[in-house]
Each structure stands twice: as structure tokens, then as C-alpha cells.
Amino acid sequence: MNLVEGLLTQIQGLSSTASDVLSLQNVLKQADESLHAESTRLLPFLDQLDPSKHSLGYLYFLEACTAGPVTTESASSFVLVIARFISSCVAEQIRLAPDKFISVCKRFKDQVLLLEEPLRGVAPMLTAVRKLQSSTEHLTTLHPEFLLLCLLAKCYKTGLSILEEDIFEVDQPRDLYLYCYYGGMICIGQKCFRKALELLHNVVTAPMSTINAIAVEAYKKYILVSLIHHGQLSTSLPKYASGVAQRNLKSLCLSYIELANSYNNGKIADLETYVQANMEKFGSDNNLGLVKQVVSSIYKRNIQRLTQTYLTLSLQDIANTVQLNSPKEAEMHVLQMIQDGEIYATINQKDGMVRFLEDPELYKTCEMIEHIDLSIQRLMTLSKKLTVMDELISCDPLYLGKAGRERQRFDFDDFDSVPQRFNI
Amino acid sequence: MASSSSSGLTFKLHPLVIVNISDHYTRVKSQLSLPPSLTSTSSAATSNNNNNNSNGGENNQNPPPRVYGCVIGVQRGRTVEIFNSFELIYDPSTRSLDRSFLEKKQELYKKVFPHFYVLGWYSTGSDAQESDMHFHKALMDINESPLYVLLNPAINPAQKDLPVTIYESELHVIDGVPQLIFVRSSYLIETVEAERISVDHVAHLKPSGGSAATQLAAQLTGIHSAIKMLNSRIRVLHQYLVGMQKGDIPCESSVLRQVSSLLRRLPAIESEKFQDDFLMEYNDTLLITYLAMFTNCSSTMNELVDKFNTTYDRHSRRGGRTAFI
Numbered sequence: 001m002n003l004v005e006g007l008l009t010q011i012q013g014l015s016s017t018a019s020d021v022l023s024l025q026n027v028l029k030q031a032d033e034s035l036h037a038e039s040t041r042l043l044p045f046l047d048q049l050d051p052s053k054h055s056l057g058y059l060y061f062l063e064a065c066t067a068g069p070v071t072t073e074s075a076s077s078f079v080l081v082i083a084r085f086i087s088s089c090v091a092e093q094i095r096l097a098p099d100k101f102i103s104v105c106k107r108f109k110d111q112v113l114l115l116e117e118p119l120r121g122v123a124p125m126l127t128a129v130r131k132l133q134s135s136t137e138h139l140t141t142l143h144p145e146f147l148l149l150c151l152l153a154k155c156y157k158t159g160l161s162i163l164e165e166d167i168f169e170v171d172q173p174r175d176l177y178l179y180c181y182y183g184g185m186i187c188i189g190q191k192c193f194r195k196a197l198e199l200l201h202n203v204v205t206a207p208m209s210t211i212n213a214i215a216v217e218a219y220k221k222y223i224l225v226s227l228i229h230h231g232q233l234s235t236s237l238p239k240y241a242s243g244v245a246q247r248n249l250k251s252l253c254l255s256y257i258e259l260a261n262s263y264n265n266g267k268i269a270d271l272e273t274y275v276q277a278n279m280e281k282f283g284s285d286n287n288l289g290l291v292k293q294v295v296s297s298i299y300k301r302n303i304q305r306l307t308q309t310y311l312t313l314s315l316q317d318i319a320n321t322v323q324l325n326s327p328k329e330a331e332m333h334v335l336q337m338i339q340d341g342e343i344y345a346t347i348n349q350k351d352g353m354v355r356f357l358e359d360p361e362l363y364k365t366c367e368m369i370e371h372i373d374l375s376i377q378r379l380m381t382l383s384k385k386l387t388v389m390d391e392l393i394s395c396d397p398l399y400l401g402k403a404g405r406e407r408q409r410f411d412f413d414d415f416d417s418v419p420q421r422f423n424i
Numbered sequence: 425m426a427s428s429s430s431s432g433l434t435f436k437l438h439p440l441v442i443v444n445i446s447d448h449y450t451r452v453k454s455q456l457s458l459p460p461s462l463t464s465t466s467s468a469a470t471s472n473n474n475n476n477n478s479n480g481g482e483n484n485q486n487p488p489p490r491v492y493g494c495v496i497g498v499q500r501g502r503t504v505e506i507f508n509s510f511e512l513i514y515d516p517s518t519r520s521l522d523r524s525f526l527e528k529k530q531e532l533y534k535k536v537f538p539h540f541y542v543l544g545w546y547s548t549g550s551d552a553q554e555s556d557m558h559f560h561k562a563l564m565d566i567n568e569s570p571l572y573v574l575l576n577p578a579i580n581p582a583q584k585d586l587p588v589t590i591y592e593s594e595l596h597v598i599d600g601v602p603q604l605i606f607v608r609s610s611y612l613i614e615t616v617e618a619e620r621i622s623v624d625h626v627a628h629l630k631p632s633g634g635s636a637a638t639q640l641a642a643q644l645t646g647i648h649s650a651i652k653m654l655n656s657r658i659r660v661l662h663q664y665l666v667g668m669q670k671g672d673i674p675c676e677s678s679v680l681r682q683v684s685s686l687l688r689r690l691p692a693i694e695s696e697k698f699q700d701d702f703l704m705e706y707n708d709t710l711l712i713t714y715l716a717m718f719t720n721c722s723s724t725m726n727e728l729v730d731k732f733n734t735t736y737d738r739h740s741r742r743g744g745r746t747a748f749i
Binding site: 207239240242243362363364365366368369372373375376379380382383386387389390393394396398399402403 | 700703704706707708710711713714717718720721724725727728729731732733734735736737
């Protein structure tokens with residue numbers, strides 16, 4: 001106990017300037033073991049520390065307190081304490097001990113889930129994420145935890161605000177997979193299928209040395225969202241997908257690929273029988289909702305195909321081609337699609353004719369100028385980052401070794417700038 | 425040291441000599457600034473190299489190295505034509521010249537170009553120095569009146585002429601003591617067809633400074649600066665009018681009349697159709713720029729992906745070059 005009180009006084013004394021905080025950190029690191037030994041009795045001491053001034057010390061104490069197993073009674077008290085800490089702590093002090101902060105927040109998430117109130121954890125976790133990340137382009141381990149809480153609490157809009165940011169730095173690959181997977185699910189919930197497709201695509205094509213379950217699940221959802229959004233699935237993964245993914249993913253998601261094949265044929269009856277046959281499989285993957293959306297999207301796809309063939313068509317003909325029951329249903333579908341901006345058409349209700357139009361965007365407006373200008377700016381920053389990365393990897397000895405080795409020299413005139421052996 | 429020569433000789437300098445001298449100098453300079461730790465085997469190569477390159481930059485604070493060599497050519501009558509050059513090892517502190525190397529080189533060049541002989545020597549620097557006279561005298565046993573070609577490697581963007589000077593030596597009486605001093609001579613640049621091609625090539629490789637490369641860019645820059653000036657002048661007028669409105673500046677009707685007539689002349693066209701066409705053309709240009717940027721970015725991304733796959737994919741497709749038959 002004397003040790004603990006000694007630590008308390010040190011924390012209170014050494015928390016004012018940056019250099020003091022660094023020396024405090026060394027002290028705390030050495031005292032960490034003994035703190036963990038006293039973990040059950042530390043809770044009352046927390047009141048003597050102020051989280052906004054003594055954030056680092058408070059963090060160490062808190063981490064030691066919560067180290068034990070979580071029970072429901074302790075959970076409710078800890079949740080309050082941790083939430084208050086997260087909202088008032090100082091970001092610079094927290095970043096000195098990021099792993100402790102991450103483990104405290106993870107336990108916070110577990111406790112919130114144990115109490116079955118994920119909504120309580122959403123706002124504090126958002127603050128925690130913002131305080132931990134060094135810039136908005138940095139992905140921390142807390143990002144996927146936050147998205148998980150948003151998913152379970154069904155507040156998708158808060159999750160979307162984090163997903164808007166571009167990520168350029170990642171701490172751990174597993175963070176990236178989980179982040180993009182959960183992010184994809186949130187976007188599906190909000191019906192932003194374009195962004196969902198982008199995020200799921202990131203998981204599927206991320207560099208991985210062995211196949212992992214997150215990628216497999218993400219690929220299943222990717223197939224379904226691709227069918228809903230684009231109406232087709234590209235059969236091969238792009239060349240920047242890792243070799244492991246390219247070889248193994250398809251064999252692990254066979255029933256979904258079959259679904260995509262029968263979707264491409266355009267026959268609704270076949271699709272529905274296939275879905276009925278594999279209902280439990282889709283259900284066990286929790287993808288039933290998506291599959292139903294796929295089935296309803298096939299009507300849209302067929303109507304869109306009609307726009308490429310016909311200039312005008314009667315509602316009755318549409319209903320027949322697309323295998324809808326009545327012209328009234330066809331009119332409803334077409335109206336919905338016009339409202340969503342998926343086709344451009346006018347419905348003449350007097351004679352039941354639909355006239356398909358061209359895209360009315362003339363690209364003459366000032367808003368379009370701003371839009372293009374913004375895109376150009378974004379492209380320029382991206383291009384600069386890519387050039388930097390390209391230069392870095394060109395100097396990487398691992399790359400140079402492999403590039404030099406794989407060459408085959410055929411005659412002496414084939415002068416190449418990369419030598420066969422590269423000894424630095 | 426540099427008065428004009430009175431020997432009456434015409435000097436013709438070939439660009440090959442200039443390229444050779446500058447190449448020699450650049451090579452020596454860049455080899456000197458190579459950081460020593462690049463020779464050690466370190467695995468975390470790139471970050472270390474980046475750090476060391478910044479250290480190497482500090483080495484350039486030392487005075488740049490001087491390089492030495494011989495120039496060879498032909499003398500026909502009063503015309504001296506300098507065709508080629510080769511490098512020599514000379515240490516100015518010990519004044520030791522590698523004679524055997526010089527003789528070997530002379531022999532070799534005599535075999536290929538029987539008409540050429542050593543006309544003089546070259547060095548780099550901003551001005552001829554006293555110590556150069558020793559080298560000059562050392563060469564006098566090969567050629568009675570050697571030439572000294574001096575290249576100034578400092579890059580001066582304002583300078584229009586070539587930073588090359590040719591010095592001759594003359595015996596002048598200074599303070600009653602006859603001394604050899606350097607006198608500057610004028611020269612012409614003479615090229616053969618082959619040299620013209622290589623000079624053109626070199627000129628295009630060199631990164632052009634800030635000046636606009638093409639005529640279009642020059643014209644657009646002109647228009648841009650004109651519009652900027654117009655904008656700033658109108659802003660001044662605006663401030664003046666605001667001040668007048670607030671009452672800080674006394675009201676002057678003549679100035680006001682002039683301003684109003686100017687303002688009426690300003691907007692050239694202001695109609696619906698003009699706006700339409702203008703915006704359409706503006707959008708088209710932006711779209712083309714966007715497309716260009718896109719292509720550029722995609723090509724960088726493609727290269728990056730290829731390199732990444734080569735490095736990290738264990739069973740990547742064999743990317744060796746195909747047979748070139």
C-alpha cells in the first residue's frame with residue numbers, strides 16, 4: 001500500500017511538463033508489476049487522481065484495476081469510470097502508452113457488451129479513437145472496436161462519419177481487415193452500396209500471407225453487394241490481390257459464385273429456386289437479408305438492360321420481359337428507379353408508354369467545375385503519395401534482390417540496369 | 425592575370441572537350457560525397473540511406489574538388505583546334521604529375537589520331553591561380569606553349585556565355601623580373617555533325633530551369649501575369665473607393681468620373697450564351713486534365729503493384745524477360 005501511495009504522490013507531482021511526464025512514464029513502467037499484484041484494491045485510489053491532469057498515471061492504475069475477470073456488477077461501475085476517463089484524458093499523455101490505452105478500451109467494450117448496452121459505448125469509443133490516432137489517416141486498433149459497437153448498437157450514422165476518412169497508415173493488418181469488413185457492413189446497413197463495395201474490396205485484395213476467415217466472409221458479402229450494385233461480378237480478382245487470396249477464395253465461397261452465375265442468366269425463376277435450395281447455407285452466414293436484396297435487384301437489372309435496346313416501350317411489354325405480374329408493378333419499379341437516379345425515363349400514363357432518355361447532365365455548371373476540381377486535387381495528393389511509395393519500394397533491397405534474380409540474360413547486347421547480384 | 429593575349433592565334437574549341445571536363449568534374453564530385461556507411465552491409469537499407477544522404481549533403485560544404493587533364497588537338501598555321509581531352513592524376517599539394525600515365529596515354533592517342541598532339545591542359549575552378557603555373561611549366565617540356573582551359577563548374581543561371589576560358593602563357597616583365605603569367609584568349613566553338621547530335625541530346629537531358637519550355641506555356645504565363653496585375657490594380661481602386669465612401673479620403677469628382685468610365689469598359693462580354701459556352705469549355709479542359717492525372721496516377725499505381733508483387737508474393741508468376749529473337 002505504501003508503494004501505491006508513493007506512486008500516487010509521484011503521479012501528482014510529475015504530471016505538469018512534458019519531460020516530467022517522460023520520467024513519470026519510466027517510474028510507472030517499473031512499478032507496473034506491483035500495480036498488477038494489487039489490482040483488486042486499487043479502485044478507491046483512483047478518486048485521488050484527476051484524469052484530465054494525471055492521464056498517464058490514471059491510465060496505468062485503470063489498466064491494473066481492470067486486469068481481472070469482468071463480472072456484471074463490477075462492469076457497471078467500471079463502465080462509468082472508463083467513460084469519464086476517456087472523455088477527459090489528455091491525448092499527448094495517452095499516446096505515450098498506446099497499448100495500455102487500447103487494452104483499457106477493449107475491456108470497456110467487453111463490459112459494455114456484457115451489460116448488453118452497446119449504445120453506451122459508442123460515444124466514448126469515438127472520443128477514444130480520435131484521441132489515439134495521430135492523424136486522420138492513421139488506423140488504430142480501436143477503429144474496428146468502435147465500428148463493432150456501432151454495428152451492435154445499430155447507430156450506423158456515427159460509424160459512417162469515421163468511414164469518410166481515407167486511411168494511409170495501418171498499425172496491424174488484422175485491424176485493416178476488421179475495419180473494412182465492419183465498415184462494409186455498416187455501409188450495407190445504410191444502403192451506400194458503392195462505399196460498401198469499396199471497403200469489402202479492400203479486405204479481399206489486402207496483402208495476406210495465409211487465407212483468413214475475415215477475408216472469406218468479406219468475399220461472400222462482396223459477391224452479393226457487387227450483384228446488387230453493379231449487376232455483375234468480375235470473375236477474377238485484380239492483380240494486386242495477394243496470390244493466396246486469388247487461389248483460395250473462390251473455392252471457399254462456391255455457393256455464392258453459383259448464385260452469381262444464375263443471376264447473370266437473368267432468369268428470375270432459376271434464381272429463386274437456387275436461393276430456396278441453399279437457404280440454410282446463406283442463413284448460417286447471416287447473409288439472408290443481402291440475398292433477398294439480390295433477388296429483388298434482378299428486376300432492376302433487367303429493366304436497365306431494356307434501356308440499352310429500346311427507346312420506348314410499353315408498360316405491358318416491360319412487365320412481360322422482366323417477368324413481373326402486371327403493368328402496374330412494372331410502373332412502380334420504373335418509377336422507383338427514376339427516383340433513385342438509376343435510369344432516365346419518362347412515363348406517359350395516358351398510353352402506358354415509357355420513353356428512355358439520355359443522361360441529362362451537360363457538364364456546363366459551376367457545381368460540376370467544383371466537383372472536378374476537388375477530384376483533381378485529391379488525385380494530386382494521391383499521386384504524390386504513390387510516387388513516394390514507389391521510390392521507397394524501388395530502393396528496398398528485398399525487391400532489388402528478387403528483381404535481379406528473376407532476369408534471364410540472352411545476349412550481351414541486352415544491357416539491363418539491374419545487376420544479377422546485388423550486394424550492398 | 426587576365427589581360428588579353430597578343431599572340432594572334434585563333435582558338436577553336438570542340439564541345440566534346442567541354443562535355444568531357446564537366447563529366448570528369450561531376451563524377452569526382454559525386455564520388456566524393458558518397459557517404460562511407462553505404463559500403464557496410466546494413467539490412468534496414470532505405471531509411472539509413474536517406475539519413476546518410478542528408479549527412480552527405482553536408483560534405484559538400486568543403487571546397488569542391490579540382491580535376492586536371494590534358495587537351496589534345498591540331499595546330500594548323502595560326503589556328504589551334506582543340507578536339508579532345510583526357511584525364512590526368514595530379515596532386516597540387518605535392519606537385520607530382522604521373523608522367524608514365526601521361527606518356528602511355530599520349531602513345532595510345534597517337535595510334536588512333538596520328539595528327540593530334542598535346543596542346544595543353546585543363547582544370548576546373550572560378551579563376552586561374554598561382555599554383556596552376558607549376559603544372560603549366562611541367563607541361564612545357566611536351567609543348568613549348570601549352571594552353572590552359574578553365575571550366576567554372578558553378579551554375580549561374582543569369583550567365584549567358586559558357587563558363588569556359590582559355591589562357592595562354594606569356595613572358596612579361598613585372599618589377600624587373602621576367603615572369604610567365606596567364607593571359608586570356610578568345611575562342612570559337614566549332615562542331616562536327618556528330619557532335620551537334622550529342623550536344624542536342626545532352627541539352628535535352630538537362631533539367632530546364634524555371635523558364636517556360638514551350639511557346640504555349642509562355643503565352644499562358646503572360647496572360648496570367650497580365651490578369652493578375654489587372655486584378656491587383658482594380659483592388660487598389662476598390663480600396664480607394666471604399667475609403668472615399670467612408671469619408672477618410674476627400675471626394676474628387678474627376679477621379680470618380682474616370683473610375684466609372686473605366687469600370688464600364690471592364691466586363692467584355694456578359695451574356696447567357698457566353699456563360700454557357702465558357703463553362704462548357706472550362707469543364708472540358710478540366711476533364712482532360714483530370715483524365716491526364718488519372719492516367720498518370722494509374723501508371724504509378726501499376727508499377728507499384730508490380731514491384732510489390734515481385735517483392736512479397738512468394739509464388740509469383742515468373743516475371744523474367746521473354747526471348748528476344
